[in-house]
Amino acid sequence: MRSFHLLVGTVVVATTALILFQNCSLTGHPFRPASWRAPVDENTLGSGGVGNPVIPEAGKLCPELDPRINAVQVERISPARATALRGLIQSAVPGTVFLLEPGVYPISETLQMNTPGIGIASTTGRREDVILDGNYNSGSVIEVSAKNVTIANLTIRKSYHHLIHFVDNGIGGRVYNVKLEDARQQFVKSSSVTTASDNVEVACSEFQLTNSGRPHVDSDSSDCYTGGIDAHRSRGWWVRDNQFRDIYCTNGGLAEHAVHFWNSSRDSLVERNIILNCARGIGFGLGQTRESVGRTYSDYPNVGVTATTYIGHIGGVIRGNLIIANTQNRFDTGIGLEQAQGALVHHNTIVSTDASTFAALDIRFANSDPEVVNNLVYPKVFNRDGGSAKTYIMNVSVEPGFFMADDKWLLRLDPENPDVKTKIRDQGVVVLGSEIDLDGEDRDAKPDPGADELPPLK
Numbered sequence: 001m002r003s004f005h006l007l008v009g010t011v012v013v014a015t016t017a018l019i020l021f022q023n024c025s026l027t028g029h030p031f032r033p034a035s036w037r038a039p040v041d042e043n044t045l046g047s048g049g050v051g052n053p054v055i056p057e058a059g060k061l062c063p064e065l066d067p068r069i070n071a072v073q074v075e076r077i078s079p080a081r082a083t084a085l086r087g088l089i090q091s092a093v094p095g096t097v098f099l100l101e102p103g104v105y106p107i108s109e110t111l112q113m114n115t116p117g118i119g120i121a122s123t124t125g126r127r128e129d130v131i132l133d134g135n136y137n138s139g140s141v142i143e144v145s146a147k148n149v150t151i152a153n154l155t156i157r158k159s160y161h162h163l164i165h166f167v168d169n170g171i172g173g174r175v176y177n178v179k180l181e182d183a184r185q186q187f188v189k190s191s192s193v194t195t196a197s198d199n200v201e202v203a204c205s206e207f208q209l210t211n212s213g214r215p216h217v218d219s220d221s222s223d224c225y226t227g228g229i230d231a232h233r234s235r236g237w238w239v240r241d242n243q244f245r246d247i248y249c250t251n252g253g254l255a256e257h258a259v260h261f262w263n264s265s266r267d268s269l270v271e272r273n274i275i276l277n278c279a280r281g282i283g284f285g286l287g288q289t290r291e292s293v294g295r296t297y298s299d300y301p302n303v304g305v306t307a308t309t310y311i312g313h314i315g316g317v318i319r320g321n322l323i324i325a326n327t328q329n330r331f332d333t334g335i336g337l338e339q340a341q342g343a344l345v346h347h348n349t350i351v352s353t354d355a356s357t358f359a360a361l362d363i364r365f366a367n368s369d370p371e372v373v374n375n376l377v378y379p380k381v382f383n384r385d386g387g388s389a390k391t392y393i394m395n396v397s398v399e400p401g402f403f404m405a406d407d408k409w410l411l412r413l414d415p416e417n418p419d420v421k422t423k424i425r426d427q428g429v430v431v432l433g434s435e436i437d438l439d440g441e442d443r444d445a446k447p448d449p450g451a452d453e454l455p456p457l458k
């Protein structure tokens with residue numbers, strides 16, 4: 001099926017572009033203009049090549065967030081008051097923002113953010129200046145159970161359960177410019193009993209499992225019970241412009257995805273994330289039938305209730321993500337769709353040089369019927385157990401040789417490579433919602449498949 005695109009000529013492409021433009025619509029999300037992106041550690045990521053820094057538009061997608069805007073009250077906290085923080089948050093009036101001065105804040109008991117509109121951030125705006133350290137004590141570091149809570153500009157590390165756990169009613173939450181490091185279980189979790197935490201934005205943040213954190217991963221609940229974002233029964237999340245790194249286990253267990261929405265989640269928008277050396281990239285749904293209590297919607301009344309009508313994920317968009325693995329025996333799947341109905345998979349680059357890779361893209365079970373357009377994939381795409389793409393065009397099979405030779409992360413295509421010139425540059429079709437590439441640059445009128453629009457020809 002993948003070879004089909006190579007035969008598509010210009011006329012067909014133009015026609016298809018028109019049809020696609022008319023048919024594509026974002027399921028649930030209006031187009032949200034990109035606003036900002038976090039700076040990237042270029043020492044780790046490599047130079048990018050062709051005179052481009054890795055993120056040439058740094059700042060455009062991720063401008064600085066000042067949490068004092070719209071705050072009803074601002075409370076300044078020093079590390080000396082770390083032990084008082086929990087009680088102060090507990091008794092805060094709605095709209096209070098806690099600004100923490102630089103330092104390490106030991107968190108021995110979960111911070112319960114259960115008042116609407118409250119926030120926590122550093123005084124400096126730099127995430128490395130303030131560290132909430134759970135030291136694997138117990139529970140989660142932060143639990144969110146109220147609307148419009150903001151967590152920004154700081155670091156959270158070493159949780160026994162989750163670094164941030166959205167429980168009931170955490171609607172409209174925002175996780176912004178946060179460094180999330182070393183969770184024993186999933187880094188950001190959403191699970192609810194009564195009211196799901198919908199419309200949460202996780203943006204411009206960095207998730208990393210370090211070598212020193214990896215031995216702490218929970219291997220009792222499953223062999224490798226961790227992952228980046230793990231959201232059950234959640235609707236309308238927006239996960240954008242983040243980095244996920246090294247979320248894998250070395251004990252033979254398979255980590256959950258860097259970004260995973262399942263158990264009848266809906267309308268997730270996952271865009272422009274960089275996912276490096278994680279065991280699995282992005283997942284919508286998991287398994288053929290429900291594993292725990294799913295969620296129903298008025299227009300999908302039985303979707304989460306009975307095994308025969310189960311849908312793992314409804315709608316949603318996965319676009320402009322860069323999913324790279326160059327490790328060995330760690331990488332399983334780039335994008336996994338399991339009972340994921342109506343997903344749009346556009347302009348992603350998925351490349352693995354890991355010999356144990358199962359699939360760049362895995363389309364599984366009968367409800368999975370994605371529209372797959374303008375992706376770069378290597379090595380394999382699978383349709384299995386009755387799953388198949390509804391639309392599959394202009395997806396190009398790339399090889400590591402297509403990328404810059406001095407770029408160990410395979411972040412940049414080599415514009416001089418003959419295959420890049422003929423198979424990728426300007427060969428995509430116009431897809432609504434993908435106007436901005438991974439760098440925050442506008443795509444030209446002839447889009448290039450993959451996450452990055454190539455620099456113009458000189």
Ligand SMILES: [Ca+2]
Pocket residue numbers: 425426427444445446447448453454
């Ligand atoms: Ca182009």
Ligand SMILES: [Ca+2]
Pocket residue numbers: 437438439441452453454455
């Ligand atoms: Ca670009």
